[in-house]
Amino acid sequence: MKLLLVLPNSIFNKIQQLIESGKYASSSDFFIAAVENQLLLETTLSKGTDVVLPDTDTITSEKTREDIVKRFVLKPGKELIKTVATPLPEQLLYPGSDSENDLFLWGQINRIFPMKVGLRILANLLAEKNEQYIELDEFTEKAVELAKLVRSRLMAETLQITGKKDSLWSGLPSEDSDKSASRYKMQFLAYLRKDGIIEGGLGRLKFVNLKREENRKTHIGITEKGLEFCVLENPILDAGVYNSGSLSEEGRQFYLRHISSEVPGETRAFVDVLSLLKEGKNSQSSLNRELRKIWPKNWSGAVINTQRNGTVSRLAELSLMEKIKNGIEVEYRISKTGIDFLAKGTK
Template sequence: MPDSLVGRMKRAVAAGNYDDPQEFVRTAIENQIQIEEEEISQEVKSLDEALNSVDPESEIEAAPEGTQPDDSTHEQAQERQSDDAPPADRTNETTLSLARRQYDDIPTVAPPDESRLDKGPLWGQYNRIFPVKLVVRGLANALLDSSEEGLPDGPWLDLQPFQRRAARTARKIGTEIATHDERAGRKRGEKLAAALPTGDDPDKSMDRFETHFIGRVEHDDELTGALPHLSFVDIVRESPQQIGLTDAGQEFASLSNPLLDDGVDADTSLSQEEQEFYISHVRGVREEEYTAMQKVAQAIEEGDNRPTSLTERVAYLNPEWSNSQAETIRSGLTSRMYELGLVDRSQVGQRGIAYELTAAGETFRSNDTESTQPQ
């Protein structure tokens, strides 16, 4: 390793983000393996970029305020600074009920204030919607159980115990879904278990799931995680942190889901009703995400249907994004739009891919075109 990289690695360790150089190298290797195994090859920083992100002497500027980080390094560092208790032994944790029930009487909370959320489209690592569905269903059932048992929690549950149960549940069902992915011969990018914590290291895999798809309150009172950024939950800094379900989260939890309600051998991760609800919901509460989806559909329709050219089109959404940030956003958008049935993928050559609009995607695009026509 060049001396310059060794020095920067030492500074990263000294900054408190890693216990020792061995942990830094181990984390870098694990991230690279994740890159190879999942469809995020253009979402995660290189080792050099990761070093720059924590090197105060680096000439590379930090991401502008309001933009998203390029990988999980930022959130991993924040997790280490959390005032929550250290992770407990997971072996005896129970799982959540995912059965569909009646949720009309669940107490709900208001959505998080927008000032606590990142601006722009969703971060690229929030690359699937089914994990979000799984967590809101589990949260709805946990709240219902708490209410029926007469516990004094009201609309809130302690965050950390819920996170751990949700991650354990996601790993259990994810392993079952992954088995059916293999039997069905699904390729990378098509697997229904994508983004669920099925990695070889259970604790790290579940920690990553908790960070990406549930979230937490940081020291500046800002929120991380897909659930609050979609206004399906709010998380508050009590002692300990607590999580509550919003009206939108309650409604999403109540919708029937193929994998949760029909069986893990289902052919799709979201029902048409869920897809339509999600698109409508995002249009109302996350306008920048909806606009980005429109731009992706337009670019594909106009022939920019390969990752590189599509990234260039996505980059126009925010001139302050680096190329790596634009790649992150593009990859997350196309993954979510694939799950929503708006785009499909085809292989080009040995490893290349191209995107095309599905019939639903063409309708989505035509509706957008019609809505922008002068009256």
């Protein structure tokens, strides 16, 4: 079958550039790929069908990638989502622990934005299925694939805008690394231990809850606080703004209010580090030395270093402190926002 297609010169010129660069053998090859990708998208995302994410290796159209990303990471309608109960202390406390003040986020959870992406994906999947819970494996697999697309888009956009690499995509899985995918699932998202303890950033922050059914399959749902954080505007995901940080001011303030009332271990870590910064302990070594005196005695030097690194990275993302490079050394400085938070957190 032959079709006559009228294209604007701007689009035609871009197609010609792709053909000349060797990405497509001819205009026919380009249009066949474009049509196949659009048909795949329509089949995948049509209403009334299960949400099936195509293998990212088969996606050749950048527009298709962009459409899929938008479909699952844009702000969902809050009224479409059924929330679940907040995790109980017994779902979070480790054997031998009796206080949530001792529950630190694992240090390799060094960013909040990857968890925001995960919440958006979870909320949109729940809305699509009109369910309160979905299978954890289904969520984490789709979250990894979609987060890879978000990372690719961020890398391309920030490189084009700033001319240099940025850290906005730090923590999101890369398309060529199974290790980063596993890290994203286990550290930034959530999983359920054999003893029923919830692990992973979203769970430890009480943004999601997990339960194990009689068939031994684990299911995940979003809590009220998780949904509130999820639907807050995000400069990257909602506005395509890449030079104002990974969270909006409203998002940063919500996170701080949330941990102050619901996640005492995270509040404790923030207060401990900010207090030392205010005292002038501004280097990695001086912070590690002082934190070892006040953090759990059974933590090794390597664990202290990991925990300190994760904490200062989250503090910097929240604009509570800044990192200043001085040659090969890094100096930390508390910000005015950090001083204000410290004043509230120590009352």
